[in-house]
Amino acid sequence: MADASLLQELRGVRTATPSVWFMRQAGRSLPEYRELREGTTMLDACVRPDMAAEITVQPVRRHRVDAGIFFSDIVVPARQAGLAVEIRPGVGPVFEHPIRTAADVDALPALGDDYEAALEPIREAVRLTVAELGTTPLIGFAGAPFTVASYMVEGGPSRDHLRTRALMRSQPEVWARLAAWVSELSGRFLRAQVLEGASAVQLFDSWVGALGAEQYLAHVQPHSAAALAHVADLPVPRIHFGVGAAHLLTEMLDAGATVMGVDHRLRLDRALEILPAGTPVQGNIDPAVLFTSEQARFAEARDVLAAGAGASGHVVNLGHGVPPETDPQVLTDLVSFLHEQETGRA
Numbered sequence: 001m002a003d004a005s006l007l008q009e010l011r012g013v014r015t016a017t018p019s020v021w022f023m024r025q026a027g028r029s030l031p032e033y034r035e036l037r038e039g040t041t042m043l044d045a046c047v048r049p050d051m052a053a054e055i056t057v058q059p060v061r062r063h064r065v066d067a068g069i070f071f072s073d074i075v076v077p078a079r080q081a082g083l084a085v086e087i088r089p090g091v092g093p094v095f096e097h098p099i100r101t102a103a104d105v106d107a108l109p110a111l112g113d114d115y116e117a118a119l120e121p122i123r124e125a126v127r128l129t130v131a132e133l134g135t136t137p138l139i140g141f142a143g144a145p146f147t148v149a150s151y152m153v154e155g156g157p158s159r160d161h162l163r164t165r166a167l168m169r170s171q172p173e174v175w176a177r178l179a180a181w182v183s184e185l186s187g188r189f190l191r192a193q194v195l196e197g198a199s200a201v202q203l204f205d206s207w208v209g210a211l212g213a214e215q216y217l218a219h220v221q222p223h224s225a226a227a228l229a230h231v232a233d234l235p236v237p238r239i240h241f242g243v244g245a246a247h248l249l250t251e252m253l254d255a256g257a258t259v260m261g262v263d264h265r266l267r268l269d270r271a272l273e274i275l276p277a278g279t280p281v282q283g284n285i286d287p288a289v290l291f292t293s294e295q296a297r298f299a300e301a302r303d304v305l306a307a308g309a310g311a312s313g314h315v316v317n318l319g320h321g322v323p324p325e326t327d328p329q330v331l332t333d334l335v336s337f338l339h340e341q342e343t344g345r346a
């Protein structure tokens with residue numbers, strides 16, 4: 001069976017029509033998701049294989065996007081490892097015991113057989129999803145060490161990640177042990193998804209833009225590389241994405257990614273000037289256009305296609321996740337519009 005067009009683009013092979021998926025396409029913006037999730041907490045939904053599979057497939061069915069993104073969360077592995085974490089509605093992930101000292105890191109659970117066993121509902125959910133998706137590829141994902149560790153250190157969402165960045169500078173060895181633990185946690189979560197049939201992976205380092213390149217190279221890149229190394233022997237494209245991380249593009253690619261996800265702050269043609277020739281890219285329609293006119297949306301979509309035309313491969317996405325208040329019909333129409341366009345390359 002020939003590879004799906006989206007996978008070809010991720011491998012740097014151009015196809016005739018654009019391929020598209022949306023970060024955070026599952027969940028929040030869909031009425032069928034809210035109905036299914038009713039009475040189940042976010043994290044419980046993630047470990048109910050039938051529910052996680054159905055939620056993953058919902059946006060593919062509705063919008064006809066070219067890939068599913070596995071329904072889970074970047075803190076699911078930590079919970080499966082035994083940490084007390086919840087996702088508070090309207091807030092985000094909250095860790096009951098923030099990790100701030102050497103003793104806190106010492107007390108982190110070992111990632112042994114118990115962790116492998118706790119990933120079984122995830123494996124089952126991936127198997128069900130892949131079967132349900134048929135020829136549409138599933139993208140697996142994990143949170144990168146910096147982004148996941150920042151929730152663990154701060155205890156919850158944070159605007160400036162100040163405690164995390166201070167820990168990195170004041171106790172670099174404590175930070176390094178924490179980041180190494182998260183890289184193992186996330187790396188094994190990624191590998192489990194690929195072994196059960198995910199066709200590509202994305203490492204989300206959403207908040208890494210808070211760091212300068214020096215800090216990134218010294219304290220983060222080795223750990224992101226360790227996470228990605230868990231799937232480097234498997235034949236799947238590895239996408240790396242950060243928000244506001246235009247100054248880290250090559251550094252993030254060098255962590256062992258094969259595709260760079262670019263947010264909406266940087267035009268793709270500029271990103272292509274920065275990245276080594278031949279790097280496939282993903283992105284980057286500004287999510288703000290979802291709340292403008294159709295004319296403005298389609299103009300932005302055309303502009304993103306034009307900016308990505310020089311890439312060896314380009315998968316269209318938003319510059320960050322689908323906002324929860326998005327009208328789902330706007331996404332469906334945007335996908336149809338994109339599918340009517342030509343890449344001009346194949």
Ligand code: 1CP
Pocket residue numbers: 022023024025026027028042069070071072073074075087089091092093141147156157158204206321
């Ligand atoms: O009750 C709910 O519906 C909670 C909302 C929600 C959902 C649907 C959260 C809480 N997580 C998720 C699922 C999720 N999270 C997915 C799968 C669905 C999909 O993509 O379609 C993915 C890939 C994530 C990844 C994730 N979680 C990231 C990286 C992506 C990004 O948007 O930058 C991050 C930073 C998180 C943390 C998180 N989880 C949830 C929230 C509200 C947040 C962000 C909180 C913050 O502002 O720090």
